[in-house]
Amino acid sequence: MKTVFHPANERGHVNSGWLNSYHSFSFAMYHHPQKMNFGLLRVLNDDTVAAAMGFGRHPHDNMEIVSIPLEGALKHNDSTGREAIIQKGEVQIMSAGKGIQHSEVNASTTDPVKFLQIWVFPKERGITPRYEQKMFDAAARENKFCTVVSPVEADGGVWINQDAFFSIGQFTNAQALTYTLRDANHGVYVFLISGNAKANGIALHERDGLGIYESPALFIEAEKGSEILLIEVPMH
Secondary structure (H helix, E strand, O other): OEEEEEOHHHOEEEEOOOEEEEEOOOEOOEOOOOOOOEOOEEEEEEEEEOOOOEEEEEEEOOOEEEEEEEEOEEEEEEOOOOEEEEEOOEEEEEEOOOOEEEEEEEOOOOOOEEEEEEEEOOOOOOOOOEEEEEEOOHHHHEOOEEEEEEOOHHHOOEEOOOOOEEEEEEEOOOEEEEEEOOOOOEEEEEEEEEOEEEEOOEEEEOOOEEEEEOOOEEEEEEOOOEEEEEEEEEOO
16 A cells, blocks of 8 residues: 655645635645646645635636535536536536636625635547536435546446546544445545544544555545545556
């Protein structure tokens, strides 16, 4: 088993007033040579956007972009003409493919929105851009992991153009669980959204990140009140 540990207090940080963002990996003006990616996971940004503010129209290509609201609501608009609002409990994915422009704005004029934005390198380049969002019932992730992003339709998550799998668990009780990786060449990045937990015996606290690879499984000890995101990706 090999690991990489990203403590919450060692993440990149920018606060421009309307945006307060923490970066688990190198992004924009934050560059750390040991934090370029974890396998095909490229970006994990923990963003808070002020009321009525947001990211104006900007382009992307050949990247799988996942947004997971943690608090509040986020308004999405893109060059395909799609407009949508996503909120806590939903997961959104945009396959940028051969090129798309989009904007993301806080849907509220009074309250901040908090969300995770995660980028994964695509499996196939140059595809037609696509968008999907889905609401996941809270009971589906209570005291267990629920697959929310997957290339396998039967998993019930939003579809991703990569052999990547995202799972979320929200623990109202202390739980011990084993997560088995789908492929021996994959790794799993654990991001502790809230609370405290252990992953393969390593203690994690709120907003810590831990990548584990060359291990067939992950043993999670989740404390009461914790919320955990697992991101399984190919390592090459």
